[in-house]
Amino acid sequence: MARLATHVYTDQASIARLEAMVRELPTNGHVRLWLKEGGNCDGFICERPNVQLFRDSDDREGFNAIVRLDHRGIGGWSRFVWLDDIARIEHLDSTLGGES
Numbered sequence: 001m002a003r004l005a006t007h008v009y010t011d012q013a014s015i016a017r018l019e020a021m022v023r024e025l026p027t028n029g030h031v032r033l034w035l036k037e038g039g040n041c042d043g044f045i046c047e048r049p050n051v052q053l054f055r056d057s058d059d060r061e062g063f064n065a066i067v068r069l070d071h072r073g074i075g076g077w078s079r080f081v082w083l084d085d086i087a088r089i090e091h092l093d094s095t096l097g098g099e100s
Contacts, residue, residue, distance in 0.1 A: 008062025043069030
């Protein structure tokens with residue numbers, strides 16, 4: 001199975017940013033993700049994401065991560081978001097509270 005990503009990261013600062021976001025995305029947490037492109041989406045985190053190795057279109061290897069959101073009440077709705085596309089995380093429950 002190919003693990004392809006639009007962007008991969010190898011520098012310590014970018015990897016540390018991804019890892020910090022993972023800590024803010026607990027399993028079953030209810031969040032709104034504000035995206036760098038300007039939109040947002042909200043839902044419940046199916047499983048805490050993991051920073052993993054991927055390859056980009058130039059076959060460079062590096063790190064990225066994906067979070068899957070489900071929406072309770074809307075059966076079959078899921079959205080996958082690359083962590084590097086997230087500008088801000090807003091917690092909509094008491095799991096971590098507030099924004100980051």
